Amino acid sequence: MTTVALIEYADATGDVLTVYDEIRHARKSDFINNFWKALANNPEQLRRTWDQLKIVMGPGSIDPLTKEMIYIAVSVANSCSYCIHSHTVAARAKGMSTDQHSELLAVIGMASHTNGLVTAMQVATDTEFMVE
Amino acid sequence: MTTVALIEYADATGDVLTVYDEIRHARKSDFINNFWKALANNPEQLRRTWDQLKIVMGPGSIDPLTKEMIYIAVSVANSCSYCIHSHTVAARAKGMSTDQHSELLAVIGMASHTNGLVTAMQVATDTEFMVE
Amino acid sequence: MTTVALIEYADATGDVLTVYDEIRHARKSDFINNFWKALANNPEQLRRTWDQLKIVMGPGSIDPLTKEMIYIAVSVANSCSYCIHSHTVAARAKGMSTDQHSELLAVIGMASHTNGLVTAMQVATDTEFMVE
Amino acid sequence: MTTVALIEYADATGDVLTVYDEIRHARKSDFINNFWKALANNPEQLRRTWDQLKIVMGPGSIDPLTKEMIYIAVSVANSCSYCIHSHTVAARAKGMSTDQHSELLAVIGMASHTNGLVTAMQVATDTEFMVE
Amino acid sequence: MTTVALIEYADATGDVLTVYDEIRHARKSDFINNFWKALANNPEQLRRTWDQLKIVMGPGSIDPLTKEMIYIAVSVANSCSYCIHSHTVAARAKGMSTDQHSELLAVIGMASHTNGLVTAMQVATDTEFMVE
Amino acid sequence: MTTVALIEYADATGDVLTVYDEIRHARKSDFINNFWKALANNPEQLRRTWDQLKIVMGPGSIDPLTKEMIYIAVSVANSCSYCIHSHTVAARAKGMSTDQHSELLAVIGMASHTNGLVTAMQVATDTEFMVE
Structure with missing residues (x-):
């Protein structure tokens, strides 16, 4: 409520x-x-x-459907149930196919998995990734 | 370490x-x-x-660059510093432009913002979103 | 349940x-x-x-109402629905006005927003902030 | 970096x-x-x-120092190291005393504690809290 | 839904x-x-x-019941309501006693508590812990 | 700092x-x-x-080493770097073997993975899990 x-x-x-x-x-x-x-x-x-x-x-260098999928990914990691429902509906309205939804879920699952492993092992950032 | x-x-x-x-x-x-x-x-x-x-x-119904951006989004919400560094490098290697990076950041910021508002207000999911 | x-x-x-x-x-x-x-x-x-x-x-150098608002803020970031409900009721019982509730929500939203941006950009802490 | x-x-x-x-x-x-x-x-x-x-x-129905403490609380729950440093410095600049900082920490600790207990037990929200 | x-x-x-x-x-x-x-x-x-x-x-150097309790701990910190329910049932099926459940809850509460304190104080890792 | x-x-x-x-x-x-x-x-x-x-x-119906592993699991999901370091050292001091550490990491990774999938799909809790 x-x-x-x-x-x-x-x-x-x-x-x-x-x-x-x-x-x-x-x-x-x-x-x-x-x-x-x-x-x-x-x-x-x-x-x-x-x-x-x-x-x-809105439209930009990333298309609106991709933005909705990114929004869903953040909302999942933040456990925002309402946001997941509303942006999943929005993503479908913008053309997200069932296959794309499945792949989105797989990427979210895999990222959560390796996030957990990396954090548990406290992996030090490779100097090769310090590119800025 | x-x-x-x-x-x-x-x-x-x-x-x-x-x-x-x-x-x-x-x-x-x-x-x-x-x-x-x-x-x-x-x-x-x-x-x-x-x-x-x-x-x-890998390639599928979502292209590899978009998958990297989704990976970054999850990693940010999970505060995985290593993962953010490594997948930002990977996304750039797959062609993420500076503009796309800026827009990715903006979507992540905005999603985090409304996730917080929705959760604080405990907004009930609209029946219109119960589409399954 | x-x-x-x-x-x-x-x-x-x-x-x-x-x-x-x-x-x-x-x-x-x-x-x-x-x-x-x-x-x-x-x-x-x-x-x-x-x-x-x-x-x-209890009372101390921070007043009980402020403590309730801080409790709500933590509970939102931890997605604890029960805690948000119970401490919002408690905050109102201790005098939180509608305006204060609105401002609390705005601060939570804004903090979540910049937390996301800072983490995504992996901003290095300014030496000026290393004051201890 | x-x-x-x-x-x-x-x-x-x-x-x-x-x-x-x-x-x-x-x-x-x-x-x-x-x-x-x-x-x-x-x-x-x-x-x-x-x-x-x-x-x-800025100033409003919640004073700027209280807002900084709420900001810190959210940043802690979101594990944003930079944000915790910068807003702790800001809170001190706005007058947060050592006692207030201690109490802020105690409230954050306690809220995190009961958030964990409530979530682990999946406590159902009392109808008495459904006041809206 | x-x-x-x-x-x-x-x-x-x-x-x-x-x-x-x-x-x-x-x-x-x-x-x-x-x-x-x-x-x-x-x-x-x-x-x-x-x-x-x-x-x-499955069985290994950590027994299946302990694995279920670890699974619950992660699920609580990630606010996954479904996962908490299903793995609590699984843990009971594998023999988790009421006392063990109580102690599991106490450890989760305490870990959440000190996680919050440590993060709020941004405690630097002791060199003694850098053992690898 | x-x-x-x-x-x-x-x-x-x-x-x-x-x-x-x-x-x-x-x-x-x-x-x-x-x-x-x-x-x-x-x-x-x-x-x-x-x-x-x-x-x-301390000792109870769950042994101290298992408690340390549960503590690590919570600390990983809460991204508390200090806590992961200190409790990994503590777990080793209490006898955690390399194999047990590997299995702990695998369970944390897997739980994070399915937590993400379940949350993304907003899976409704089976009535069979409503056992209380």
């Missing part, structure tokens, strides 16, 4: 309503998901987060 | 030597990084990890 | 009953929350944890 | 120089720490992060 | 059916738990994971 | 000296490691932590 109230679209006013309308417009859908409804308790933070997310997740 | 001994190439024998040679051949380089030298204390685990990593990180 | 049995007040005896009564007295309420009921399977650990928590979370 | 180049003040131009000057002005010091020098590889992200950090960490 | 489809035994074919039968045989039970049903979307990964898990969790 | 001063044995007085002497006596060694020297800034917390650690890590 969410620890803050959810601001529904019908109750939104001012800056919150403006952001909600931008979300609806950008997604071509009336659906506003709970993350935004929760964040709307702080209208300035809602505005900052939405603006920033649009920039960061 | 590594908590296990490092097995150098010159000291490798049997299965360890075989895997070391496969690593050298696959990478077209004599360099064996510390992770493998540490893992070589358990030859069976060295073999399993190398075999699996080749399969998981 | 809890992986251990919950010891209800009506079933408590000996040391468990004594701690339960101390909790009721300290909180001026009959309510014993599930954490204590689960911990009561190990009466000595129940005693140690309650005694320690009273000392650590 | 940082995985990106550090942009020194002497080499900063355009937007990066402007942000650097704002940092110097705000802190009344010529010192620019490595985090900003690393982030400066992406001038837009430097600008967004600095602007946001000023807003989030 | 699982983000991938669950492949039921009745619908399993080819390699998936073979692994399912191996699981049933090894456990002397018809029950296939959801983890395998989810992983079965990628038959090769199902095969690799099952084969590896049998080797790693 | 540690963020608090280290209290050396020669400078210890009162309760700190008493605990230091207990540590030396219990370990039959003059060596006091940095963790205790850092914690000594808060004598009461030093006392509480030492007393608790003795109880939790």
